[in-house]
Amino acid sequence: MKKVWNSLRTALVFAVTMIVLCGFVYPLALTGVSQLLFPKQANGSLIEIGGKVVGSSLIGQDFEDARFFKGRPSAVGYNTYTAEAKKAGTYAGLSSGSYNYAPSNPDLKKRIEKDIQKFLKANPDKERKDIPMDLITASGSGLDPDITPEAALVQVDGIAKASGLSKSELKAIIQRNTTAKMLGSFGEEHVNVLACNLEIAQKIGIIS
Amino acid sequence: MLQIGLTLGLFLILVIPVGKYMYHVAVKQRTFADPVCDRVDHFLFRILHIDIREMNWKKYALTLLLVNAVMVLIGYVILRLQGILFLNPNKAGGMESSLSLNTIISFMTNTNLQHYAGESGLSYFSQMAVIIFMMFTSAASGYSACMAMVRGLSGRSMGNFYEDMIRCITRILIPAAFVVGLILVSQGVPQTLKGPVTAYTIEGKMQDIARGPIAALESIKHLGTNGGGFTGANSANPLENPNILTNITELLSMMILPGACVVTFGHMLHEQHRLKQAAELKKEKSKKILMGSHGRTIFLAMSILFLIGLGICFYAESKGNPVLSRLGIVQTGNMEGKEVRFGIAQSSLFTSVTTSFTTGTVNNMHDSLTPIGGFIPMLNMMLNVVFGGIGVGLMNMLIYAVLAVFLCGLMIGRTPEYLGKKIEGKEMKLAALSIIIHPLLILGFTSVAVICQAGLAGITNPGFHGLSQILYEFASSAANNGSGFEGLADNTMFWNLMTGTVMFFGRYLSIIIQLAIAGSLLRKRAVNTTAGTLRTDTGTFSITLVVVVLIFAALTFLPVLALGPVAELLTL
Secondary structure, three states: OHHHHHHHHHHHHHHHHHHHHHHHHHHHHHHHHHHHHOHHHHOOOEEEEOOEEEEEOOOOOOOOOOOOOOOOOOOOHHHEEOHHHHHHOOOOOOOOOOOOOOOOOHHHHHHHHHHHHHHHHHOOOOOHHHOOHHHOOOOOOOOOOEEOHHHHHOOHHHHHHHHOOOHHHHHHHHHHOEEOOEOOOEOOOEEEHHHHHHHHHHHOOOOO | OHHHHHHHHHHHHHHHHHHHHHHHHHOOOOOOOHHHHHHHHHHHHHHHOOOOOOOOHHHHHHHHHHHHHHHHHHHHHHHHHHHHOOOOOOOOOOOOHHHHHHHHHHHHOOOOOOOOOHHHHOOHHHHHHHHHHHHHHHHHHHHHHHHHHHHHHOOOOOOOHHHHHHHHHHHHHHHHHHHHHHHHHHOOOOOOOOOOEEEEOOOOOEEEEOOOOHHHHHHHHHHOOOOOOOOOOHHHOOOOOOOHHHHHHHHHHHHHHHHHHHHHHHHHHHHHHHHHHHHHHOOOOOOOOOOOHHHHHHHHHHHHHHHHHHHHHHHHHHHOOHHHHHOOOOOOOOOOOOOOOOHHHHHHHHHHHHHHOOOOOOOOOHHHOOHHHHHHHHHHHHHOOOOOOOOHHHHHHHHHHHHHHHHHHHHHOOOOEEOOEEOOHHHHHHHHHHHHHHHHHHHHHHHHHHHOHHHHOOOOOOOHHHHHHHHHHHHHHHOOOOOOOOOOOOOOHHHHHHHHHHHHHHHHHHHHHHHHHHHHHHHOOOOOOOOOOOOOOOHHHHHHHHHHHHHHHHHHHHHHHHHHHHHHHHHO
C-alpha cells in the first residue's frame, strides 16, 4: 500500500512540475523574448493609421466597395462585421475555417455558381474562362489575405471604372504588393489584398 | 515539384545530426547541452525524489500509464473550471463534460483531435497549462516508450521512464521548441498574453483579430507531432502559419523527430554490434556511420511508402475537381480549402507529411481534397508506419519487421530471427495482436457509427463522401493523428465518447504490447549470425517490408476505401 502511495505521489509531483515547466516557464519565457525582439509581429502584425488599428497585414478582410480589390470567398466572413450585425446577433464571433464541402457536394457547385455570377456582374467585360480558380474557391482558413496575381489583374478594369484611378496606377499597386516565390522556388506568387486596398484608399482620399 | 524535392532534401540533411544527438541523449553520452541540462536534471531529480534505477518492461509500461493517468485527471479538472480561472481574456466558459473528456484523452494520447474551436473554446490558461503542457508530455511519453523498446531490442536494459521523460523534455523538446517558436514569431505568429483585438476597417466595418500565446503552442505542436491548432483552422490560419518560411519550418519540425528516431535506432544497433565484435576480435574500430544499416533499411522502407503517397496526392490535387471545369472555369488545381500562399504543391506536401508523421496539423482543409487526394492521407493513417508519430511510428514499423521476418522464415523454411533474437510463438501472437488492433478499432467503430442514428447525424456531405468522413475520423483517432474531415459535426456526446475510446485504445494497447515484445526478446539469448541467417539490414528487406505493409493494409482496408473515396471519384 505504501509503495502504491509512493508511486502515485511521485507521478503527481512529476505532473505538477511539468505543468510549471512546459505550461508556464516555457511559454512565458518565449513571450518575454518575443516581445523584446519582435514586438510588432508578436502582437499580431497590426496596421495602424492615425493611431487606429485598421487590420492586420496577415489577415484578409471582406471587401464590398466596388473601388476595392476583392479577396476569396470565406466561410467565416473574415471575422468582419458591421455594428448592426453584431447587435442583431448574426455575427457568430471570432472563428476560422472553411465550408468543408466535399468535391462531390452539390452545395459546392451552387456556391461557386453564385460567386461566378457575382463576379461577372462586377466585371461585365469578362467571361467565365477569365476567372482565376482562387477567386471562386474558399480558402482553408477563411482569412486568406492573398489572391494570385492573375486574380488581381482580372479585377483591374472594374476597379478602374469605379474608382477613377488609371489601370496603370492599379497595376503598379498590384506590383508593389506582390510577394514572389521564396528563393525563386518555394511557395507561390501572391498579392496582399488589404495592402492594395489601403493604397487605393489613400489615393482616393478615404484615409490620409 | 522542385520545391517539394528541396524541402525533402533539407529534411535528409537535418535528420542525421539530430538523430545522432538523440542517440547520445538516449544512451547518456556527452553532448554539448550537458553543462546546463545536467544541472537542471539533477535539480529536478532531487526535488521530485525520483528513483532512477532501471525498470523492466512491466514497470516501465505501468509508470507510463500511471503518469499519463494523473496528467489526464489534472487536465480534466482545469478544462472544466477554466471559466472561473485566470488568464481568460477571450472569456471562454467551462468545457462540457464529454467534450472535456474527449479533449483531454486526445491531447494525452498525442492525437490532438479537436471537437472545439480554439478561438472561443479555450482560455489562455487552458491553452498553456493543458494543451502546451500535454503536447510536451505526450510527445515525450511516445519518445520514452520508443527508446525503451529500442534499448530492449538492441540488448540493453530498458531504462527508467522518469529519466527518459525529463531528458527528452529538457534536452530535446524545450530547446527546439524555443528556437522554432522564435523563428515563427519573427515571421508574424503572435506570442502575447493580450486578448483579441478589434480593428476598424477602411469600409467602416469592424474585424476581430485573434491573438494569444500562439507561437509557443505552434512550435511544440509540430515538434511533438501533436497537431492541435490554437485556432479552428489550424495551420491554414495565417496567424499560425503566415508565410512559406513558416510553412517549411513547420514541415521540417514535424518530420525531424520521428525521422531522427529511426536514425537513433540505427546508431543503437550499430554500437551494440560493434561492442560485441570488439569483445570477440579484441580490436577497437570505430567507423563513422550515418544511420546504421538497420536504421537505413527501415528508413528506406518508410521513405518509399511516403513518396508513393505524396506523388499520388500531388497528382490528384493538381488535376483538380472536374465539377469546376464543367462550370466553365479553367482548371488550375483544386484550390477549395487551400491557401493562395501555399498553393497545390506545399498543400499536398503538408497533407502527406501530417498524416505520415501522424501530426494532424493541416494547412488546407482535408474534407475538400479531391477523392484520391483524400484517399492518401486516410491510407497513411491506416498504415500508421510511414515514419509515424514521435517514437510510436518506429515501434509500429518494428512490429511489421517482426512480421516480415516471420513470413520470410516460413517461405525459406528457417526459424525467424530479428536483430539476433529468435522470433517464437509468444512474440508472434503479440505482434499479430498489435497489428490487428488498429483495423479493428477503425473498421469496428466505423460500422457502429454507420448503423447508429447519432453517428449518421454527424455527416455533412451527402453521398459516398459521408462514409469517408466517418472513416477518416476513426482512422485519425486510432492512428493518434488528429486531423479531420472537419465538416463532420463531431461535438456531440456520441462522437466525443466514441473517438475518445478509439484514441485511448489506439495509443495504450499498442504501446503496452510493443514493450512486452521488446521485454520478451530482451530475456532471450542472442543467436549467432550464420550464412543461413536472413539479413534484415539490406535493401531487399526494405522492399519486403514495404510489400508486407501494403498487402496487410490493402487486404484490410481496400473494401471500405472502395466504398468511400473510390466510389466518390467514380461518381464525380
